[in-house]
Amino acid sequence: MIGVPGTLAVREYYRDTAVQYRVVWSGEHLHYGYWDETAATHARSLVRMVEVMADAAGVGPGSHILDAGCGVGGSSVWLAKSRGAVVEGVTVTPEQIPAAVSRDEQAGVAPFVRFSVQDYQATGFPDRTFDVVWALESACYADGDDKARFLAEAFRVLKPGGRLVMADGFRPRDLAPRQERIHRAFCDAWAIGELGVWPKVQASATRIGFGIEEARDVTEHVMPSARRLFLLHLLFTPLAWTLPEAMHKNWLGAGVQYDMFRSGAGMYGLMVLSKPTV
Numbered sequence: 001m002i003g004v005p006g007t008l009a010v011r012e013y014y015r016d017t018a019v020q021y022r023v024v025w026s027g028e029h030l031h032y033g034y035w036d037e038t039a040a041t042h043a044r045s046l047v048r049m050v051e052v053m054a055d056a057a058g059v060g061p062g063s064h065i066l067d068a069g070c071g072v073g074g075s076s077v078w079l080a081k082s083r084g085a086v087v088e089g090v091t092v093t094p095e096q097i098p099a100a101v102s103r104d105e106q107a108g109v110a111p112f113v114r115f116s117v118q119d120y121q122a123t124g125f126p127d128r129t130f131d132v133v134w135a136l137e138s139a140c141y142a143d144g145d146d147k148a149r150f151l152a153e154a155f156r157v158l159k160p161g162g163r164l165v166m167a168d169g170f171r172p173r174d175l176a177p178r179q180e181r182i183h184r185a186f187c188d189a190w191a192i193g194e195l196g197v198w199p200k201v202q203a204s205a206t207r208i209g210f211g212i213e214e215a216r217d218v219t220e221h222v223m224p225s226a227r228r229l230f231l232l233h234l235l236f237t238p239l240a241w242t243l244p245e246a247m248h249k250n251w252l253g254a255g256v257q258y259d260m261f262r263s264g265a266g267m268y269g270l271m272v273l274s275k276p277t278v
Contacts, residue, residue, distance in 0.1 A: 007092040007119055010141050013191035014071070014093045016246035024232050028074040028103065031137040031167075032225040032268065034218070042228060049136070049167060050078050056214060056272050057132045057165035059083045066090070066130045066157060068120035068150070069138020073100030073113070079134070080109035088125070090118040121149045128159045135166040145197045146204035155208050155275055164210065164273040167218075170198040171266050179265035186260045189253030198269060210273035219261055219268045230258035 014030075021030050026046055033045025034052050053075075059065065061084030067076045070089030073096075079085040089100060094117050104113040118124060120135075121142055133154040142150035154164045171183055187194055202215055233254035240251045260266040 007141075009191040011093045011095075013246060013250075015095045016244065017250045018095070020247055020250055024236075026074070027099075028072065028077075030071045030074070032222040034167075034221045035224045036221060042225070045225060046074075047078070050075050052270070053134065053136060053165050053167055054079060054083055056270065057134070057163045059085055059132055062086065063131045064088075064129065064159075065132045065134050066120075066123070066125065066154075068133055068135045068154070069141065070096075070100060070115060071138075072096050073103045073115065075134060075136055076100065076113050076115070077104050077107045077109055080104070080112040081107050085112070085132075087113045088130075089113065089115045090120050090123060091115070092117065092119055121153050123153060123157060125157045127156055129157050131159055131162050133158055133162070133164040135164065135168065137168050139166045140168050140192050140195055142196075143193065145194050146200040147196045148204040148208070151201075151205050151208050151210070151273075154273075155210060158275045160275055161277040162275045163213070164205075164271075164275075166269075166271045166273075168269065169195050169260075169266050170201065170269045171195045172264065173197050173199050175265055179263055182256060182260050182263055182265040185256045186253060186266065189249045189256060195266060198267065201271070205271075205273050210275060212271070213274050214270065214272040216270045217267050218270045222268045223261060226258045226261050229254040233258075 029046040034049035035045045039045040039048035063085040065079055065085050065087045067087055067089040070076050070091050073089055076087040076089040079087050097115050100115045104110045139147055139150055175183060202212055233251060236251055240248060
């Protein structure tokens with residue numbers, strides 16, 4: 001049941017809404033698009049988001065990447081195929097693994113991509129394993145409004161000089177009562193405990209030992225995707241009350257997310273954190 005705390009809620013949300021993502025959004029990329037002068041279509045914007053993150057993190061041939069919250073493997077496969085990376089994808093949703101494995105096999109990158117069911121806040125990987133920890137709309141599911149537990153695990157598994165790159169929804173430190181209600185409705189609809197507070201996440205990262213290479217509000221670049229989701233929300237309104245509970249909540253989320261960004265109750269941020277070389 002959506003609404004129970006922790007990883008069970010996340011697992012059940014993605015299991016029970018998989019068909020909605022596949023039919024109305026993408027079977028490969030379960031995230032907002034990044035719209036700029038090189039991305040004028042929905043499909044292109046989804047890939048552009050991955051490109052922007054990869055450029056920001058300095059991903060290149062041989063980069064060893066932890067895809068923390070890999071979903072159905074869209075980013076993992078793209079990173080291996082387009083950048084020559086070696087990727088470990090982890091998810092708390094076992095039902096996503098077959099789709100991810102099928103995708104890497106079809107793309108011909110199976111030797112370079114592996115998937116496993118793990119909590120990215122407490123993985124089984126050794127210290128100093130990865131060049132990059134990748135979190136595309138997955139860090140929002142981590143514990144707390146400072147996401148400290150996830151940040152600490154990322155710091156542990158990164159090699160010296162490695163980077164954590166996150167693209168996700170965040171919220172300002174203080175919200176007016178109406179904004180707080182919007183934020184809560186958004187989180188409840190999409191099985192999120194609470195969005196990270198933008199300055200708190202940065203403060204937590206610094207305290208853990210990260211350097212902040214980039215922390216940029218890119219809300220304007222995702223607003224076309226937010227509007228698209230809102231229009232889909234309106235389109236499916238006549239059918240909404242016939243949907244199962246999880247799909248109905250997902251439909252509600254598609255509506256409230258647009259209000260969240262427009263009202264200032266939330267923002268979309270790109271953050272790159274670096275682990276010191278010594």
